Amino acid sequence: MLEIKNLHARVADEGTEILRGVNLTIEAGEVAAIMGPNGSGKSTLSYILAGREDYEVTEGDILYNGESVLEMDPAERAAAGLFLAFQYPLEIPGVATMTFLKTALNAQRKARGEAELTTPDFMRKVKASAEELKIAPDMLKRPLNVGFSGGEKKRAEILQMALLEPKLCIMDETDSGLDIDALKIVSDGVNALRSEERAFLVITHYQRLLDYIVPDTVHVLYKGRIIKTGDKNLALQLENEGYAQIVDEAA
């Protein structure tokens, strides 16, 4: 589903190279975890996959279902089924969460040539998803992410993901900021979305999340490169030993 080939990227306006040849393939139905020390380029990779213009791809390619997405803008990529749950979700003052969700969903449907959802159908859908994630209906009336607690923001991201039904879900440190119960609720939500056609790229620092969302593959990103790939046991090994040994091996 996703093929990242020798991806090199730098900060567009000042030239610092952040990704230095990332290779990664994710199949439909797969859950891939990316781990790696702070500053290794995990969030940057997620932004570049989503089409953020602050970064310039200097080499390599990103293929989504066999086609390069480099020429697509973020909205087009979203409509094609790519979703990014942000490490730091943005606040949109004055725009009710409900309004935002509806605008996003209908924009995607429109881009795909599908009919817009009627308001009652939409409401039904949101309410069901919100209930599963234990999000109070009142929160949906508030401006998106404004005054939401850290954990509420993360939950709202997963609500959006559930609603938009993307094909490729990238989750950047969704676990950070969640309390123990919320982590369980969010993980259940994600697991419910797991399917043959859907792939996940889960960025995290902690095994805790991977206890709930069990990955098929684990990749270690270090200084802009994948230096090691393994199965779920690799995450356990990192939890026990830290990154030092793997970094040494790769050097």
Next chain:
Amino acid sequence: MRKRHPVPGLLIPVSMETDMPAVQETIDRVRKIDVDQYKYGFETLIEMDVAPKGLNEDIIRLISTKKNEPQWMLDWRLKAFERWKTMESPDWARLDYPPIDFQDIHYYAAPKSMSGPASLDEVDPEILRTYEKLGIPLKEQEILAGVRKADEPSEFDDNSDTPPAEGSYSGRVAVDAVFDSVSVATTFKKELQKAGVIFMPISEAIREHPELVQKYLGSVVPISDNFFATMNSAVFTDGSFVYVPKGVRCPMELSTYFRINERNTGQFERTLIIADEGSYVSYLEGCTAPQRDENQLHAAVVELVALGDAEIKYSTVQNWYPGDKDGKGGIYNFVTKRGDCRGANSRISWTQVETGSAITWKYPSCILRGDNSRGEFYSIAVSNGRQQIDSGTKMIHLGKNTSSRIISKGISAGNSSNTYRGQVSAHRKASNARNFTQCDSLLIGEECGAHTVPYIESKNATAQFEHEATTSKISEDQLFYCMQRGIPEEEAVALIVNGFVKDVIQQLPMEFAVEAQKLIGISLEGSVG
């Protein structure tokens, strides 16, 4: 009087351009920003009566004659003209434009005869949908679309004269359309008459209700008020007149639609609204003008009088042609709007959505004369391209326990300049005067400017004035976030901007809130990327 025959290239689709009351058309206009595309289904060449260019006594006499005015009105105009000759165009606003040659403008233009489509079947369905949205019945639509005149019989006449059921009024709008210098149609006349509400072109009111006009005209904005108001007093051609009698709640939204059509023609409308004791009226004006390379002058005066316990809500959706992206053409909008809360417990609220005009000079104000009276000003001012806006309000607290509230949202994009200029003052006797002002600016891009110029003045120690101001930018992060969710860039800007202006949009009559939101989005098209 020089007779103008159909001018090649000047196609005036009478039925369409004269009569649209609402905002949909203005939206379409902005969308079809190319002149060549600005062609509706019906193009009827019409003969125009156009007075020669220039402002002088003869022109004023001619206007007065054309309007069949009584002598007192002509005298009033001439007095204003004498005064105007001694005045100079104000230069204190943050506006930059070449000097206007006031002798190079036509001060009167009117269609010689109105010939429109034969039936509603011939009218653009898009326009009919807008009428429908406004709840205007077919009979009234015919008048607006130019199919028939108000006093001609309608094919929808059922000859029963049963008044509509109580409570069925909501969502309906009576519309007056002003086309260049004349009012072409007023709908719902009979029904308003039953309630005792007078809603007619001011030119008619001068003839039919001289006692009311004489009593109130110029009583809020005096003849000598300012350069543009004085000029308007001399040459105003039409506009709306509203009188709501004691204790009457006006049974429907009133609306006037203004349009400048004729080339090199100024529009100088005059609106006078009087809410007698304990009455209520909500009024909405909309405006558009075709795209022209040359600048056109619009200098209107609006006077509101609220007597004891009365309330007036005045909303404007202004979308005059703003000029092209290089600043060529566009309307110069110099407007004086003032409301007088004359009686105790009276209330006036101004809501404006300003997206058009090359130059906007406009400060809808409230004189809080009656004790416990209240004034409100809610404004959204959007500038893009080379537009320049200097707008705001004045709240003059004269009576005891008067209160006022100002919410101003300025959005600047492109190379535009957007200034909020506001004055809040409490006079000696205005004990316990209260004002709250919130003034927010949103910048899109790097080339625009936003400025806030508040004047606060208090001569009473018990007055309490609060002022809050913020300036923010739409961040790249926010845009990326919205786009990641599938919202295209321009829609994302519109969404964020609509969030920013929400407090003000909520003040608009419901029918127009959605249209205003769309209009704001469209005005900002091309402001990013």
